[in-house]
Amino acid sequence: MSLTPVNFIWHNGNWIPWQDAQVHVLSHALHYGTSVFEGIRAYETPLGVAIFRLDDHIKRLFESAHIYGFDVQVDHQEIMDACKDAVTKNDLKSAYIRPIIFYGYGGMGLLPPADAKAEVYVAAFPWGAYLGADSLKQGVDAGVSSWRRPAPGTIPTSAKAGGHYLSSRLIASEAKRLGYHEGIALDAAGYLSEGPGENLFLVRDNVLYTPSPAHALLPGLTRDTLMTLARQASFEVREQSIPREFLYLADELFFTGTAAEVVPIRSIDGKRVGSGEPGPVTRQLQDLFFGLFNGRTVDQWGWMDYVTHNSEVS
Ligand SMILES: Cc1ncc(COP(=O)(O)O)c(C=O)c1O
Incomplete structure (x- = not known):
């Protein structure tokens, strides 16, 4: 962009x-x-x-x-x-x-x-939707990258540092070359990690799963936001080690990130995720997330820092 x-x-x-x-x-x-x-x-x-x-x-x-x-x-x-x-x-x-x-x-x-x-x-x-204007509604096609995230004790992935994005570039450019919108990286041990600029969530039987920070990822603030909104909506959320094949067994998958926001994943490695359409849990969480900005979700956490105030609103 x-x-x-x-x-x-x-x-x-x-x-x-x-x-x-x-x-x-x-x-x-x-x-x-x-x-x-x-x-x-x-x-x-x-x-x-x-x-x-x-x-x-x-x-x-x-x-x-x-x-x-x-x-x-x-x-x-x-x-x-x-x-x-x-x-x-x-x-x-x-x-x-x-x-x-x-x-x-x-x-x-x-x-x-x-x-x-x-x-x-x-x-x-100004900046629009990072993964394309249609990504939020229709979802994206993702593929597991042949490039792994850094091993423990090499690059500290909890830091958001310029040099780390060479890894992201390899993952993103390989995904593009293979015809995917985005890649998903594994960590050095082969567990799910994250996208090149997004965290990853899986939904199975109405439970949300996301890789824990021990899996070479940047613990995203959108990830934290989604976990908070999901728990408040009575979903169980588990941060854990997740094997690659869980991607193929998930009912729903989605990415989160400040640039990407909340993006459904409709296929993974050429296999359809669920029905191939963004699923109901992803939709509900998208609504709660974007509700923070259109006024439908009450910000009880003090996340919104206003820089201008509309005069017509008391
Ligand atoms: C590698 C990586 N993972 C995850 C994220 C998502 O983090 P956040 O939700 O804080 O934007 C980002 C974006 O900053 C990122 O670059």
């Missing part, structure tokens, strides 16, 4: 024009993947424009930076404020927000110089 430029990007406390947000070709992150980032969505709701789980995303951003020992000079609240202002300053009604912390120009060794400080940028821009 191509980018639609907007007016301003936030850099280390200052607003700069979109086209001036550039880095040197010898930037550390470009060579070694030394960046951590977040993907966050803002939605237009009946009450105003709201950023979904902003506080939790920024918490994960700092956790990713902590895992890699980045020296970040900007605090949690400043980045939260920059995310909100990136939406309002660019007059966006809905947006994808991308805060990123990385090592820039100033040293070519694998470890940045001792006095190097990480750079912080926050951009916001």
